[in-house]
Amino acid sequence: MGASTKEGKKIAEKSRKIVKKLIKDKIEGLSPEEAAIIERIVHSTADPEYADITRMSQDFIPKTIKVLRDLEDILVDVEMVKAGISYDGKIKCYINHPNVIKRAKDKNMTRAAAAMEYAASKDFNGVVIVGNAPTALLKVIKLTKSGMGVKSIIGVPVGFVGAAESKKLLTRTNIPYLTTSGPKGGTPVAVAAANALINLTKKGEEY
C-alpha cells in the first residue's frame, strides 16, 4: 500500500492480512471496492473503528473512480493531504495562496474555507478532499448549492468543533460522498481513501 520496494511490499502484504482478519466481520457484505477502501483506511490509522464509522453513498465509488481515471483535478483543504496522495493528475491546494490569506482576513473566515471559495471562483469541478477542516467542508457544501460543480467529495474533517456536524450535512446532499461519522477522521483517512480509489482506477475498466 504505497510501498515501492520489495521490503516495503512485504510489510504492506503482512499488514493487509492482519487488517482483513481484524475487520472481517465488519466488512462482510461490502463490495470488493468498498472493502479495499476501508481496509486501506484501517491500515493507515491502525484503528479498526474506521470500519464502523466510514460511510459512502451508493454512487460514490463508480463516480469517483471515473473522475480519477480521467485524471480530473483534485482539490484538497491542506498541504498534508496533497503530500500523501499519489496521483498522475493535478492536486490543487490553495490554503497558502496570498489571495486566500487576504480573503480569509477580509471576510473573517478560516483560510481553509476561503480556499474553497477561491477554487469555486476558478471553476473547479473535480473531486474535493477535506481531511482536516470542517469549515472547508461546510463551505464546499454551500458552494455546490450556488453552482460549484463538485463531482464527488471525500469529506473526513476531524475534531470536536463542527466536524461531526459538517459530515452529517454532507450525507444529506446529493453529492457522491465518503465520510466518517463522529469527530474522528483526518488527513491519513483522506489520503488512504484517495490512494485506494486511485489504485482501483488501475484495476480493469468496469467503471
Next chain:
Amino acid sequence: MGASTKEGKKIAEKSRKIVKKLIKDKIEGLSPEEAAIIERIVHSTADPEYADITRMSQDFIPKTIKVLRDLEDILVDVEMVKAGISYDGKIKCYINHPNVIKRAKDKNMTRAAAAMEYAASKDFNGVVIVGNAPTALLKVIKLTKSGMGVKSIIGVPVGFVGAAESKKLLTRTNIPYLTTSGPKGGTPVAVAAANALINLTKKGEEY
C-alpha cells in the same frame, strides 16, 4: 492551534476547552508542557485514547525545546509530516531523493529506512520525527548506536507490522523520546507533537 484567522482561533479555542474537559483526569499530575503536547495530539486526532498511550522520556521536553529554539534541523520520514509542521528552521525529508530510491532497491530496504541512512551520511544531528514508517524508526535507533548524533526523537509510526515493537525499542534507548504505545500513531500525531513543542519554544526562556 495552527489557526491564523480570528474565526480559526475561535474554533481552536473552543476545541481546546472540549479536549481539556475530555482528558482532564488523564493529564492530572502532568507538567503544563506535557499537558500542552498531549492536548494538541488529542485535538488533532479527536481521539482521547492518545492521552493514555502517549509517552515521553523525562528529558524529552527540555532537550527538544532547546534544539528547536536553536532552529537546528528536523529530519522527517515522509512528506506529509513536513507539510504539517510550522518551523522557522529546516525540515529535511529524503524519501523521494534519487540516491535514497536507488539505495533502497540495492539494499532491499524500505525507502523510509534508506532515507535515514542517507541523513546519517550527511551528518544529520538534530530532531528526528517518524510519523509513519516503523522501518525508519528502527533504522534511526540502529544508526545512533553506530554514531548518528540524534538529539531527540518523536517516534510515532503507525500500523500493525512492527510499529509497536519499534516504539518499545525506542523507550529502551538513551535518546530523549516521545512515542505512543501500541499500533496507533501517525502523521497527525507527529505533526501535533512537533507544532506543540515549537509553540513552547516561543513561551518564555525557562529552558
